[in-house]
Each structure stands twice: as structure tokens, then as C-alpha cells.
Amino acid sequence: MLVQNLSELKELDLDGVNISAPGNEWCQVLSSSVPNRRVLSMSSCSLSGPFEFSLLKLQSLSIIHLYNNPFNAPVPEFFANFINLTSLHLSSCGLNGTFPENIFKIPTLQTLYLSNNELLQGALPDFIGDLTVLSIVDLSVCNFRGSIPSSMANLTQLVYLDMSSNNFTGPIPSFSRAKNLTQMYLFRNHLTGKIDSLNWKDFLNLVDNASSTQRKTFGLALSIILTLRLPQVLDKLDQILSVCTTVILSENNDLSEEESSGENMSSSRCHGEGTIPSKELRKRQIKYSDPINQLSLETSVRVNLQTCAALHGESFNSAIGNMHPAALEQLKKALKMP
Missing domain, CATH: 3.80.10.10 (Ribonuclease Inhibitor)
Incomplete structure (x- = not known):
């Protein structure tokens, strides 16, 4: 030994x-x-x-x-x-x-x-x-x-x-x-x-x-x-999906803002205005190395909704049908559903 x-x-x-x-x-x-x-x-x-x-x-x-x-x-x-x-x-x-x-x-x-x-x-x-x-x-x-x-x-x-x-x-x-x-x-x-x-x-x-x-x-x-x-x-389905939808759409907005910020920083560098500050760069590196960041909430919700539908059948369809039309539209937008 x-x-x-x-x-x-x-x-x-x-x-x-x-x-x-x-x-x-x-x-x-x-x-x-x-x-x-x-x-x-x-x-x-x-x-x-x-x-x-x-x-x-x-x-x-x-x-x-x-x-x-x-x-x-x-x-x-x-x-x-x-x-x-x-x-x-x-x-x-x-x-x-x-x-x-x-x-x-x-x-x-x-x-x-x-x-x-x-x-x-x-x-x-x-x-x-x-x-x-x-x-x-x-x-x-x-x-x-x-x-x-x-x-x-x-x-x-x-x-x-x-x-x-x-x-x-x-x-x-x-x-x-x-x-x-x-x-x-x-x-x-x-x-x-x-x-x-x-x-x-x-x-x-x-x-x-x-x-x-x-x-x-x-x-x-x-x-x-x-x-x-x-x-x-199913009793909580609309509330569960409401939270998930809000998070997905918020995540998409944050991503768009970061991409815009990244483009502005790239433009600044092209015009000789310096590089991304090391502190900001480190924050980005930490964020994107987080395992949670590698997971897709959109995919998780879509797949687990299919499982939920299979488990509950017509009761699931009724619960979806009882959702507020605006909430249902937001869900479709978040999950990129037609």
C-alpha cells in the first residue's frame, strides 16, 4: 500500500x-x-x-x-x-x-x-x-x-x-x-x-x-x-408553465442584450477603444462554465410536457384547454410552437 x-x-x-x-x-x-x-x-x-x-x-x-x-x-x-x-x-x-x-x-x-x-x-x-x-x-x-x-x-x-x-x-x-x-x-x-x-x-x-x-x-x-x-x-399546470415561460423568455432577452453588448465591445476594440475588461470577461467565463448554463430549459419543458401528456391523456388536454389564451400564446412563443 x-x-x-x-x-x-x-x-x-x-x-x-x-x-x-x-x-x-x-x-x-x-x-x-x-x-x-x-x-x-x-x-x-x-x-x-x-x-x-x-x-x-x-x-x-x-x-x-x-x-x-x-x-x-x-x-x-x-x-x-x-x-x-x-x-x-x-x-x-x-x-x-x-x-x-x-x-x-x-x-x-x-x-x-x-x-x-x-x-x-x-x-x-x-x-x-x-x-x-x-x-x-x-x-x-x-x-x-x-x-x-x-x-x-x-x-x-x-x-x-x-x-x-x-x-x-x-x-x-x-x-x-x-x-x-x-x-x-x-x-x-x-x-x-x-x-x-x-x-x-x-x-x-x-x-x-x-x-x-x-x-x-x-x-x-x-x-x-x-x-x-x-x-x-394538472391543478398547478398553468402556474408551472407560467413560471417556465417567463424564465425562458427572460433568458432569451438576456441573451439578445449580451449579444448586442458583445457586438458593441467588438466594435469598440476595432476602433481602438480597448479590450473587454478582465473582470467582465471573468464574469462571462464563470457564467458560461456553469453546468446549468449548458442545459436548455426550453427543451426540458418541451420534453417533459410530452411526458405529462402521455401520463394524463385527456385530463392533460383539458388542463391545457383551460389555460388563459394569453398565457397559452406566451407558452407557444417560448417553446417556438406553431
């Missing part, structure tokens, strides 16, 4: 290093050589399982990032004994068995990534609502079952929630207290009931006062709601 006799090391980051070691080897070496570490980051290292109990010696761990390793093993119960854990990232690890519920009792837990572990089963306990600092939960493409606990309404610090492509059933709890929640994905489950999380007055005020990137994020999140097999989606 690459590490040994490093007793004072606090952080270990070996992401991408091809270690290719079985569980009984790498677990033993790490637990004996770097016992005081707080950060363990060994993603994409070709580590295999199972997880050895010797890891429990690492009681100072607060961050465990081991994603994209072929463990092909269960998540051990003793992970719940890492009482200082703030971040657990085990996505794409071939995990199987049942995820230990007691991990949801770690009060310091802030981020949990378990995505793309199709054989990983589990259920969300009611006490998940006690995790007052939990901000990111990604359980997408796993095999979690049961209902989504109503106690999740207490997760006021949530920013990102993805529980898509599982086997959750029952109603969707309210997330109205999670004021910073910008992305929520629940599609490809068996959910029913009302969408109580959206306080439209507060939400529209939030959209109005957001930056262009934030508005687009809100629009993308709303477009995802169109893919839910819930009758309440």
Missing part, C-alpha cells in the same frame, strides 16, 4: 490512484497507519470489498468519500459509529444489502450520496427528520422502498434532494420549510397525493428576485414536476 506509519496525517486524498486492493488489505493498512485522519477520500481507486471492522479505529473521520470503487458489498452497520461524520459519498460502488438505518442518527451528517447502487435496499426512518444540518441527499437509482417520512418536512437546511428511480410509495411530504431547496427529483417512483411543498406566492417572489442562473434552476426544477404521475400536477 502507498500509506504506512503516517500517524499524524489528518487528511488523506488519493482520488484516482489505482490501488487495486481487497478490503482486508486496504482497511487494515489505513486503520493502522493513519489512525487520526479526519478526511478519507479514495474515490476511483479500484478498491474492492468487503469493508473491514478495523476501519472503526478511525474515530476522528468526518468525511468519507469512496465513490466509484467496485466494493460489491453491503454498507457496514459500524459506519453509524462514526459520530463526527459530516459527509458520506458512496455513489457507484456496487453496494448491496440493506442500508443501515442508524446512519440516519448521526447528528452531524450534512451530505449523503448513495446514487447508482441499484442493489442497495433500504427505507427512510422517521428520525431522518432529526438531522437538522442535512443539506444534500442523493439516493437516485437505488432500491429504497416504503414511504417518504413526513418528518422530512423538518429538514430546513435542504438544498438538493434526489430520490428518483427507486420504489418509494405514498404521499410527497411538504418541503415548504426548506427555503434553500433549489433542486428536487422524485420521478420514477410510485408516489401519490398532493404536492404541498409549493407555496406559490413565496415561490414567485423568490423567482422574481433571483439571478438569471437561479431562475433557470427553478424553471428546470419545475419542469421535472411535469413528469410526476400525480393529478395535482
